[in-house]
Amino acid sequence: KNSAAEGPELAEPYLREVLGTAGLAVEYVRAEGNTLYRRGEDGGEIPVADFAGGYGSVLLGHNHPDLVACARELLDAGTPVHAQFSRHPYANRLAAELNRIVHRELGSTEPYFAIFANTGAEAVEAAVKHAELDRVLRIAALREELERSADRARAAVAAGEAELPARVRTRFGIPTGAGTAAALAELTARLTAENTARLNRPPLFLALEGGFHGKLGLSVQLTHNAAYRTPFQALAAQARFVPRDRPEVLKEIHAQERGVVHALEVTDGHVDVMEREFPVFCAFLVEPIQGEGGIRVLGAEFAEAIQQFCAETDVPLIVDEIQSGMGRTGTLLASAQTGLVGDYYTLAKTLGGGLAKTSVMLVREARYRREFEIVHSSTFAKDSFSCTIALKVLELLEADGGAGYRRAVERGAALRAVLESVRADFPEVVKEVRGKGLMLGLEFHDQSGSASESVRSLAVSGLFGYFLAGHLLHVHGVRTFPTASAVETLRFEPSVQVSDEEIAQLEAGLRDVCRLLRDGDGTRLAGA
Numbered sequence: 098k099n100s101a102a103e104g105p106e107l108a109e110p111y112l113r114e115v116l117g118t119a120g121l122a123v124e125y126v127r128a129e130g131n132t133l134y135r136r137g138e139d140g141g142e143i144p145v146a147d148f149a150g151g152y153g154s155v156l157l158g159h160n161h162p163d164l165v166a167c168a169r170e171l172l173d174a175g176t177p178v179h180a181q182f183s184r185h186p187y188a189n190r191l192a193a194e195l196n197r198i199v200h201r202e203l204g205s206t207e208p209y210f211a212i213f214a215n216t217g218a219e220a221v222e223a224a225v226k227h228a229e230l231d232r233v234l235r236i237a238a239l240r241e242e243l244e245r246s247a248d249r250a251r252a253a254v255a256a257g258e259a260e261l262p263a264r265v266r267t268r269f270g271i272p273t274g275a276g277t278a279a280a281l282a283e284l285t286a287r288l289t290a291e292n293t294a295r296l297n298r299p300p301l302f303l304a305l306e307g308g309f310h311g312k313l314g315l316s317v318q319l320t321h322n323a324a325y326r327t328p329f330q331a332l333a334a335q336a337r338f339v340p341r342d343r344p345e346v347l348k349e350i351h352a353q354e355r356g357v358v359h360a361l362e363v364t365d366g367h368v369d370v371m372e373r374e375f376p377v378f379c380a381f382l383v384e385p386i387q388g389e390g391g392i393r394v395l396g397a398e399f400a401e402a403i404q405q406f407c408a409e410t411d412v413p414l415i416v417d418e419i420q421s422g423m424g425r426t427g428t429l430l431a432s433a434q435t436g437l438v439g440d441y442y443t444l445a446k447t448l449g450g451g452l453a454k455t456s457v458m459l460v461r462e463a464r465y466r467r468e469f470e471i472v473h474s475s476t477f478a479k480d481s482f483s484c485t486i487a488l489k490v491l492e493l494l495e496a497d498g499g500a501g502y503r504r505a506v507e508r509g510a511a512l513r514a515v516l517e518s519v520r521a522d523f524p525e526v527v528k529e530v531r532g533k534g535l536m537l538g539l540e541f542h543d544q545s546g547s548a549s550e551s552v553r554s555l556a557v558s559g560l561f562g563y564f565l566a567g568h569l570l571h572v573h574g575v576r577t578f579p580t581a582s583a584v585e586t587l588r589f590e591p592s593v594q595v596s597d598e599e600i601a602q603l604e605a606g607l608r609d610v611c612r613l614l615r616d617g618d619g620t621r622l623a624g625a
C-alpha cells in the first residue's frame with residue numbers, strides 16, 4: 098500500500114492490487130547479474146534469484162558491467178542521442194552485424210533491411226505494416242494489369258478481331274442479342290465493380306493458436322489470447338488462428354479465404370474471362386518457440402508445412418523472435434535451428450541489453466519496399482544510445498567464438514535437468530517440461546479436480562501460476578512468472594549468469610510447491 102505521504106496511487110493501482118493478492122507487489126531497488134534486490138519490511142535489501150529475467154530482456158544479466166560502461170561512455174561523451182532524420186552510422190553498423198550473424202546462421206547471403214523501433218509490439222507492427230504496404234502495392238499493380246487487359250479486349254473488338262462468345266455472355270448474364278462492343282462494355286463495367294469490391298477486402302492475417310505478438314492496436318489482433326484481443330477487435334484487421342500441429346487446416350483456410358478477381362483475355366479471336374488470384378493474406382506470424390502461450394517449441398514438421406504453405410501461396414512469413422531470439426536458445430535466431438526461414442524477423446528484449454528500449458524488424462531484400470522508409474518513423478527509434486548498446490550486446494554474445502551462445506545452452510541444460518528431476522519425482526503434479534536453452538517452461542497438471550478445497554480454489558482463480566510465483570518469491574527467494582496466456586505453466590528465462598546455487602534454490606522451491614499441491618495444502622500457497 099502507498100503511504101499517505103506518497104499521495105494517491107495513480108499508476109495502475111488495480112494491477113498492483115491484483116499482484117498483491119498473490120504476494121507479487123514487491124519493490125525492487127537494485128539489480129546485478131542474475132539477482133534482483135527487493136525492499137524488505139525493515140528497509141533492507143533481500144536478494145531474489147531472477148528466473149523471469151525481465152520477461153526475456155536480460156539474457157546477459159542485469160546491469161552487465163560492459164553494457165553499463167558503454168552507456169556511461171556514451172553519456173560522458175555527450176553523444177547526441179536523438180537526431181532523427183540524419184545519417185545514423187551506428188544503426189547501419191548494427192544492421193550490418195545483424196546481417197552477418199543471420200547469414201551465418203541461415204547459410205544465406207540475401208540482405209535483410211532493418212527498420213528500428215522501440216518495443217517488441219512496435220517491431221511487429223512495423224513488420225505487419227510493411228507487409229501491408231507490399232500487399233497494397235502488389236494489388237495496385239494487379240489493378241493496372243486488369244485495366245490493360247480490358248483495354249486490349251476493347252481494342253480487339255473495335256478492330257473486329259475478337260468476338261464475345263455466347264458462353265461468356267451467359268455466364269455473366271449479358272444479353273446474347275447485344276452487339277459485341279456494347280456487350281463487352283457492360284461486361285467490363287460489371288467485372289470492374291466486382292473486382293474493386295473484392296480487392297478492397299481488408300487484409301487477413303494468419304497466426305497460431307496460443308501465439309503472442311504484442312498488445313498494440315494491430316499486434317493484439319494477432320495475439321490469440323481472447324481476453325487481450327476481443328475487446329479491441331474493431332480496431333484492426335483480423336487473423337485466422339491455425340491450431341498447432343494441424344497444417345491441414347491451412348489448406349482449408351486458404352480455400353475459404355483466397356481472393357480471386359476476373360480478368361479479360363483475348364485468345365484465338367475470343368474474349369474470355371480468366372480467374373486471377375490476388376493477395377488477401379497480408380502475413381503469417383509464427384514464434385519459433387511460443388513464449389506467452391506456454392513455452393511451446395514449434396515442431397520441425399509443422400515448421401516445414403508452414404514454410405511450404407507460405408512459398409506456395411506467396412504469403413510473407415514473419416518469424417517473431419522477440420522472446421526466443423538474441424541467443425537465448427544458443428543461436429541469434431531460435432528458428433535457424435528448426436530450418437525455418439522468414440521473410441521478416443522481429444527482435445527486441447535482450448537487443449537493448451536490459452538498459453535501452455529498442456527493437457528491430459528485418460525484411461529480406463526480395464520483399465523490401467523502400468517507400469516504407471518515407472512513411473514510417475518514430476521519434477525515438479534508431480537512436481545512438483540504443484544502437485550502440487545493441488552492438489555491444491552482439492559483441493558480448495559473439496566474443497570467444499560465441500561463448501555467450503554456448504553459455505545459454507550449457508546453463509539451459511543444467512536448469513532443464515533440475516526441472517526434469519522435479520517432474521520425475523512429482524508426476525502427479527507436473528505435467529511437462531518444455532523449451533530450449535534458457536527458455537524453459539514447467540506445466541502443472543490442471544488442479545481444478547483436486548481433492549483439496551484450497552488447491553481447487555487456487556486452480557479456478559485464474560491466477561494459479563501467480564500464487565505459486567508468490568510462494569516461490571517469499572519463501573524461496575526466487576522470481577518466476579507463469580506465461581501470460583497459459584497460467585499453469587511457469588516460465589524460466591534467467592540470464593546466462595544464473596549460478597548452480599540459484600538453480601538449486603529454484604529446485605528446492607519447486608519441490609516445496611509440488612509437495613504442497615500433492616498434499617492438498619493450498620492454504621500455504623495462497624498465504625504469500
Ligand code: PMP
Nearest residue numbers: 216217218309310311388419420
Ligand atoms: N512478441 C513476442 C513473441 C513476445 O514474447 C512479446 C512480449 N512478451 C512481444 C511480441 C511484445 O513485446 P513488447 O512487450 O516489448 O511490446
